[in-house]
Amino acid sequence: MGFFGRQKKRPASEPTLPPSMAEFMKAASYEIDGLIAQDPDWYAKLPYGGAMSREEAREFEIEKRALWRRIIAEAFAHRELKGLRWITRGDDLVCPECRLWDGHLFSRDNLPELTALCMHLGCRCELKPER
Ligand SMILES: [Zn+2]
Ligand SMILES: [Zn+2]
16 A cells, blocks of 8 residues: 555544435335235235236335335435325225325325334335426
């Protein structure tokens, strides 16, 4: 190294990077596997299915969950956002629980409430960022 050796030291104030998609996927797989473990009939109850195998459905649920969680995490970071609006598919397969949330705007202050909600397996709802 010698004289020109670079000493790179991270300043303590360096902002932490947002979680990567891989990290969201990992966290989501724990969450989904927990839900699957609680309900032996989960696969039969899915509102989609048919073409999907059990393992494919599990992967699909994990991906959806990771995206859901990432959208909430990004909303926390974007101060210009008004909040996130819960949107259902609006069809007959929407469960009563999700129907209650349909169109509801979670303001920035209410994002912790949204984070705490654990949507069920097979939920096809979306969160739309609102400015
Ligand atoms: Zn639902
Ligand atoms: Zn739903």
